[in-house]
Amino acid sequence: MSELRRDPITGRWIIVSVERGKRPTDFMSPSSQRKRGGFCPFCPGNEYTTPPEILAFRPHDTKPNSTGWTLRVMPNKFPALQIYGDLNKMGEGIFDRINGIGAHEVIVETPEHFLSLSTMPKKAVEDVLWAYYLRLTDLKKDKRFKYVMIFKNEGEVAGASLEHTHSQLIALPIIPKLVKEEMDASRKYYDFKERCIFCDLINQELEDGRRVIYQNTGYIAIAPFASRSPFETWILPKTHEPDFYPPKNDFSGLA
Amino acid sequence: MSELRRDPITGRWIIVSVERGKRPTDFMSPSSQRKRGGFCPFCPGNEYTTPPEILAFRPHDTKPNSTGWTLRVMPNKFPALQIYGDLNKMGEGIFDRINGIGAHEVIVETPEHFLSLSTMPKKAVEDVLWAYYLRLTDLKKDKRFKYVMIFKNEGEVAGASLEHTHSQLIALPIIPKLVKEEMDASRKYYDFKERCIFCDLINQELEDGRRVIYQNTGYIAIAPFASRSPFETWILPKTHEPDFYPPKNDFSGLA
Numbered sequence: 001m002s003e004l005r006r007d008p009i010t011g012r013w014i015i016v017s018v019e020r021g022k023r024p025t026d027f028m029s030p031s032s033q034r035k036r037g038g039f040c041p042f043c044p045g046n047e048y049t050t051p052p053e054i055l056a057f058r059p060h061d062t063k064p065n066s067t068g069w070t071l072r073v074m075p076n077k078f079p080a081l082q083i084y085g086d087l088n089k090m091g092e093g094i095f096d097r098i099n100g101i102g103a104h105e106v107i108v109e110t111p112e113h114f115l116s117l118s119t120m121p122k123k124a125v126e127d128v129l130w131a132y133y134l135r136l137t138d139l140k141k142d143k144r145f146k147y148v149m150i151f152k153n154e155g156e157v158a159g160a161s162l163e164h165t166h167s168q169l170i171a172l173p174i175i176p177k178l179v180k181e182e183m184d185a186s187r188k189y190y191d192f193k194e195r196c197i198f199c200d201l202i203n204q205e206l207e208d209g210r211r212v213i214y215q216n217t218g219y220i221a222i223a224p225f226a227s228r229s230p231f232e233t234w235i236l237p238k239t240h241e242p243d244f245y246p247p248k249n250d251f252s253g254l255a
Numbered sequence: 256m257s258e259l260r261r262d263p264i265t266g267r268w269i270i271v272s273v274e275r276g277k278r279p280t281d282f283m284s285p286s287s288q289r290k291r292g293g294f295c296p297f298c299p300g301n302e303y304t305t306p307p308e309i310l311a312f313r314p315h316d317t318k319p320n321s322t323g324w325t326l327r328v329m330p331n332k333f334p335a336l337q338i339y340g341d342l343n344k345m346g347e348g349i350f351d352r353i354n355g356i357g358a359h360e361v362i363v364e365t366p367e368h369f370l371s372l373s374t375m376p377k378k379a380v381e382d383v384l385w386a387y388y389l390r391l392t393d394l395k396k397d398k399r400f401k402y403v404m405i406f407k408n409e410g411e412v413a414g415a416s417l418e419h420t421h422s423q424l425i426a427l428p429i430i431p432k433l434v435k436e437e438m439d440a441s442r443k444y445y446d447f448k449e450r451c452i453f454c455d456l457i458n459q460e461l462e463d464g465r466r467v468i469y470q471n472t473g474y475i476a477i478a479p480f481a482s483r484s485p486f487e488t489w490i491l492p493k494t495h496e497p498d499f500y501p502p503k504n505d506f507s508g509l510a
Contacts, residue, residue, distance in 0.1 A: 007481040009440050009452060010433065014481045093459045094452070095480050178265065185264050197264060197349070204348045225350050226262040226269045 001082055002100030004174060012177045015080050015100065023078045023161050041077070042108045042164035044069070051075040054105060055134060057127055071127050072108045073135060073169075079104035080170065087144050087173055103139055103148075103171035107131055108164065116154070116165045125255040128167070133245060135169055145171040147179060199240055218253035256337055257355030259429060267432045270335050270355065278333045278416050296332070297363045297419035299324070306330040309360060310389060312382055326382050327363045328390060328424075334359035335425065342399050342428055358394055358403075358426035362386055363419065371409070371420045377510050383422070384499075384506040390424055400426040402434060454495055473508035 002017035041049045044067040053065055055073040062068035075083065081102030088099040109128045110120055117125060132150050139148050152167040153160040175183075189197040205211055205222050213221040213233060221235045235254070237244065244254060257272035296304045299322040308320055310328040317323035330338065336357030343354040364383045365375055372380060387405050394403050407422040408415040430438075444452040460466055460477050468476040468488060476490045490509070492499065499509060 005481040007479070008456065009437050011436075011440065012481065012483075014483055016482075094455055095459075181266075182264050185266065200349055201263065204350075224262070226260040226267065227271075228267075228269055 001085075002080055004098040004100060004172075006096040008094045008096070010177070013172075013174050017080045017100070020078055020080055040113055040162065040164050042072075042106075042162060042166060043113050044111045047072075050106075051077055055131060057131070067111075069111060070124065071110070071131055073105055073131055074108075076104040076106050076168065081172070098173055101144055101173055103142075103145070103169065105135065105169040107135070107150075107167040107169065109166060113164050117152075122252070122255050126251045129244075129251040129254055132167075132169075133251075139169075139171045142171065144173055147172045147175045149176070196240055198236060202236055202238060216253055256340075257335055259353040259355060259427075261351040263349045263351070265432070268427075268429050272335045272355070275333055275335055295368055295417065295419050297327075297361075297417060297421060298368050299366045302327075305361075306332055310386060312386070322366075324366060325379065326365070326386055328360055328386055329363075331359040331361050331423065336427070353428055356399055356428055358397075358400070358424065360390065360424040362390070362405075362422040362424065364421060368419050372407075377507070380510040381506045384509055387422075387424075388500060388506075394424075394426045397426065399428055402427045402430045404431070451495055453491060457491055457493060471508055 002015055002019065004013050004015055006013050040046065047053070047065045047067065051074050053069075053072050053074045056064065056069045057071040058069040081100045081104050083101075083103050085099065085101050087101050090097050090099075107128065109115075109117065110124060117128070136148055136150075139145055148169060148171045150167060150169050154165075156163075186197050189195075189200075193200070202220055202222075206215075206220070211223045211225065213223055215221065215238070218238060219235055220238055221233055224232055224234050257270055257274065259268050259270055261268050295301065302308070302320045302322065306329050308324075308327050308329045311319065311324045312326040313324040336355045336359050338356075338358050340354065340356050342356050345352050345354075362383065364370075364372065365379060372383070391403055391405075394400055403424060403426045405422060405424050409420075411418075441452050444450075444455075448455070457475055457477075461470075461475070466478045466480065468478055470476065470493070473493060474490055475493055476488055479487055479489050
């Protein structure tokens, strides 16, 4: 089983996982040669090769783990963390460790092998956001978890091992250091200013305009002032909301 | 001119540099095809193509910026930060910026194009450490700078744009967030324990032994408990020292 380890100096947690080294890959790193047309566990008809689905958008007359779905969520076959078991927090001198309990899921966003979020119909992107929402809501009930992260590695250079478009979700028994820092900084700013730092940021960017990439009634996309990489983009709700949960049960604006 | 920008939420500083996009490269990214045998500005005979040297280890009867050197330090031709000018710290609403003042130097460790730190004679590695020491000591006198970072991108995947072995040095007008966190955490640990966290770490690793890669009388190399990447290695002085400055003017143990 994998485990979480805390760096005693910086306080950053990392996951040590032996199992993750055994993943299959479509990409022969470091070459960019893609094995197009090879076997894909995320394509319809190959449902039997993945762990059983947790959630799927599919017609009522189809069976779980059969074809017919438009979106499918299942446990990662090579999980960084295991869902079964009790949390076990251990000390060893100055070191801290937690056994590798968590959730690691894969969201296959479309049955079409060569589509991507940018080429999918808008309705299908809304469905992806609904899937995120449903999985987040479900995992929040689990008292072992303190944070759920959803991420997407698009393309080989970003670390994707399979080219069929998919997102991943990891539920963690700790709050990542960066998230804790963002929360602490926001609280500190509020204590000092009596205002939300994200609201202030949005107001300043709207007034300036140079870094606004897109906006609609509900959301704004900006190129952050201190981007860490080219093309970094932040999407924020314009109203003061703690999360992206659907306003009036509608994800169309965010999609 | 480039500039430093602070993320208003996390407090992390980044450097925005347009000039750095214009660098030449030996590597055709993302392919790993090396342009071996092409023109190399770091090879002897091509000294005229680099900015004038700041420091060189060379026989007394040779002239600066001519051949004959065994190690050579010069400003980076495509610097992320400029050495000339006064610091100018500016606010813009919630954003903070500093004009791009700093030092960005290149340490060419050997005249031999195909050698590397691992294949160089030990004496030459000692000379590299001496060069680091001399440049650090010189730049510490500049009141504009708060931190000097020495780093080495080995190979294309690590970000090296030229294959002739070299290190880089950047002097910054700010203390990087991670360094500040390490200092704060060490101080907090000391306040609580009345002991140095690095000394405690070394003692625990020596007793355990599993993560000790190498040690001699002065130094210890360990695989850290919470490595962020495979093969991460820390080298620490065994005695309680704030830096790697030469004990009894001798770098042979560290080399």
